[in-house]
Amino acid sequence: MTHAAWDRFSTTGHTPRDALSHWMRWGERAIGAIRVQPRDPARFRGAAARMTAGSATISVMRFSAASAAKATPGEPDDAILFSLPLAGSFRYAHPGADPVLVGPGDIYLRDLSRDWSLSTRGESRLVTLRLPFEDFVARYGDPGPLVGTRFCAGRADVACITGILRSVLPLLQSDGPETRQRVLADTLLDAFRLLAPEPAEDAPADALSLHRQAMLHIARNLGDADLSPATIAAALGVSPRSLQRVFQRRGETMQGVILDQRLARAAEALRASPRPGITPLAMNLGFNDPAYFSRAFAARHGCAPSRYRRHLAGLT
Template structure:
């Protein structure tokens, strides 16, 4: 039976479709009609590619880009369709406004729901790639049972979120291979993706009605905690690393940083100490030579004596003892001269 859906064909846009002097203005008008693309830093070059599938009820896209920033603009939204966007970060990082004075880092594998009419600033890192699905606001509102907002969609707590993430990834892959499908098949896949997205949002709305606003704060705490851990792991060697620097690196205030760790029964500096001690143990186990002073300094401990005490409190041995236990040659047992050779002993 022929499909009742009008066929759709992937539309391909590239910043390299036009000469370098015109790329920024062309990309702003062709690829970002709902937001305002911000000027690039001096010397930076725009390198971006966008693939789009359209139907009468939704728009699907997959984009890769160099680093750039965009923000909400009322003049852009005035003529934009009234839609809400589900996004999936495939690679790179997105830094966005989460609350007044607070930035949220969004990494690969993250699903989110974003209302273009509430968008603030969005900064994409170099080499970022995302998939998005724009849905009609009325459909999203009916599925959620409330007005949509800017919220992360937790994969581990929304049972249909992993299925949608997989579907978005797969459709993005197929959109980059136009010879694999025809327009009717693309239309069917796009409609199936839309239906799955609305089903997931319906499930999410039902969970929200049962659990209330506490889940929202829990999700924000989880994001701040994850961002802080990434920052601490990268900067653990710094001797000046404190809660203020960690909060800045995670894009939140110190109060919210403390709350994110307290919600998990942890402390900020206690977690940093654990990261440093685990790193020291790994370095000891990888290196046959040991210099305590150099090791402690490399792992962020300015005081060698204090480092040794903390290491023993955590692992039960001093760093030198742990090194000896790891690298000491195995003891070879002396033969028992009174023992008979195997197979020749008394029965």
């Protein structure tokens, strides 16, 4: 396992504008491309450190109240992120899912291939561990049952993990000998096995990998009106029937996943900028029929996209 020294960064000494741009560049190296909006840009402050432990990236951050989101919605990042708040509360949200409030002692998992956002109200401290998807599967199994779940501080297994974190982290940050750092990092990563579910006999690692590849292909090609189980299977070099079975094991269909992601992306686009026309938005997301798009959007979000947009405009 290869380890690197801690890469440290602080906004101290930077102008407010430079502080924010440097913070986002540092965040891109630690957890992926992000955009940050401080509650008070003139007073935004942050300090952070990160290190690599094999393929994992461990980051420790302290920052002023802010909101953050994936910098490029729809651009997949094939990784899983553990988030462990040390101070402050975090409101996490994914399109199409209810927001989750996470506080000190809790553990929350994010799938970085999906769009996400978070917000904080005061100064916060956070530890994150980022693992490529394939390495996560090899170490912990299928992340599906874990992603988007808040593991509460009151649970014995969560308390054990956070206790190990608080014991190991100061030693890791002391830049000791590489052998000691490797043992400490492995101890921390192994602790998260306490959250891993029992592996399903009908979900081998190659099926998990195939599902992941299909999900990434869907996310990258939502604007393709010809996107279908057949074109996805052809792109991955497998038969449509084999790929359908992988989704069926998870209680999903590819057609349903494609529609879910398109509708979630549409809502995200309207939230980000309530100006796009409904027809161009539908076409950009692979809907050949704007009327069908409006009906599907209303069935999912409770109102037509035009009304959804007017509601958002009324909130600003």
